Amino acid sequence: MSRIRNFLNELDDYELAYFAKFKLLTYMKVTQSGIKEYLAERNFNESKINKLISENPKSKLNDGKKRCERCYSEKVRINKVEWTNTGGGIGIKDEIATWDAIGGRVTYKDEVICNVCGFWLEDPNQEKPLPTSKKILNGIWEFIIGTLSR
């Protein structure tokens, strides 16, 4: 709990509001109740959270920093990932990457996730939790590609 507390201490009120609305529920029940205590300590309640989100002054910022599209925090995490999702693409760029993958060359892409609200800004491998139907669709693509490259 102390690790998450340290993280929450670094958030401003607006960031904390987004965190409470979008990310709180992704934690385990025990951690959630700890976070709720913390929110109470900072005098957060549902109406305050909604008010902060609707007011968010950062949505008007234009400072060229990489910001989350949902909460406008600049606390985003960028991971360089090996691009594995070469199957579902349609564009020319994607086709090149597909050929690179077949030729054994690895394409790296940025995976960008907001640390505050959990929003995926860039998801090259489509790893973010998806509704099941889309996962199945990805599976179908992999099946087709697998058949073609045999």
Ligand SMILES: [Zn+2]
């Ligand atoms: Zn965010």
